[in-house]
């Protein structure tokens with residue numbers, strides 16, 4: 001059996017019941033085949049076996065008391081996957097669906113994404129099956145304090161630097177940081193996505209969405225095109241979706257649809273982002289409200305229908321596996337030309353195949369949404385240097401990083417004979433640096 005196939009088979013056998021982890025590993029390792037063939041020394045060093053095995057997995061109990069005095073117990077996770085090129089770095093996700101499989105898939109992706117940014121950060125991910133929806137600020141604070149009371153001993157500015165993800169935004173990072181500082185008595189850059197008054201960076205809030213649009217704009221530019229006048233569909237209405245929408249609109253595109261986990265809105269005149277921000281960021285209400293407030297807009301229950309709306313560019317920005325084969329075929333039939341993944345692994349393996357066969361320019365998550373972690377690394381640099389860069393400075397660095405990622409994955413795809421296949425290109429470009437560092441460190 002070939003090396004990649006053998007490692008994948010062993011991974012599935014040793015990690016049963018982890019379908020998302022299997023899916024991410026399959027996509028990554030298959031994309032790496034051209035590199036593996038060129039480097040027989042990797043097999044001798046069991047490099048892939050070590051690459052897919054986290055350096056450390058931390059599982060812990062998170063007990064907390066709600067406003068009525070009831071005691072709850074959630075699961076806490078931190079997977080410290082790979083520190084070959086820098087301290088572990090990756091977000092925390094609070095969502096009822098969180099389990100070890102999801103955290104491991106996200107952590108594995110994160111290794112290559114972080115490498116792609118060109119910055120010295122390793123890969124990690126964490127979270128909890130806690131559901132922040134419907135909880136009071138006090139309950140969120142209690143939960144975050146309990147979570148950090150265990151997590152603090154495993155992280156540090158040179159060890160592991162978590163950030164936000166689904167369900168973990170500025171409010172949660174604030175509570176987590178407050179508790180860390182209280183226990184450790186250290187005001188350091190141990191978490192990113194911090195508020196601007198206590199060590200945060202300008203542009204971090206916008207970074208993932210802006211970065212997604214910057215890299216998509218570069219792909220358009222390489223084909224003599226631009227966002228100007230394009231029809232765009234964006235899934236989600238959280239942090240990534242909102243700022244992808246903002247930047248796409250600034251570049252002249254018309255965003256016609258967005259969703260939350262209950263259903264989608266369609267506004268043929270173009271989404272009014274001020275209304276979405278009021279509903280989702282200020283009121284923390286449901287996207288359904290949009291149709292009550294904006295004339296001519298429609299609300300449809302359920303999410304899948306969003307992919308049947310004709311568009312030139314689709315930017316999935318909500319969650320994993322939101323575009324399956326059927327949705328991908330509907331998008332292609334309706335003329336989609338570009339798909340940029342703002343969320344992590346939003347397209348199933350079958351959906352990716354549909355896009356690639358149809359000649360759609362497909363920008364995979366680990367490249368397309370790397371702007372968030374890249375700006376987190378810029379936040380770390382500012383924290384270490386006790387500096388504070390302007391919005392324009394950070395934004396310019398972010399744009400530059402995204403443009404470089406595009407050209408690096410494009411060049412890697414060409415070099416390894418898979419031109420235009422950015423799934424392979426991103427995996428290869430990210431992997432080479434990590435593999436070199438792992439080989440240099442010996443068998444560790």
Ligand code: NDP
Nearest residue numbers: 165166167208236237238239240260261318319343344372
């Ligand atoms: P948020 O929590 O801010 O927003 C998530 C959005 O997706 C919400 O609109 C939410 O709807 C929707 N959503 C979540 N789960 C589901 C589901 N199962 N079905 C349908 N809709 C769902 O998260 P982010 O915007 O931060 O993250 C979105 C994606 O981007 C994730 O995949 C994340 O890993 C990825 N990402 C985020 C980065 C960041 O910097 N924030 C960096 C890189 C990647 P509802 O409001 O109903 O819950």
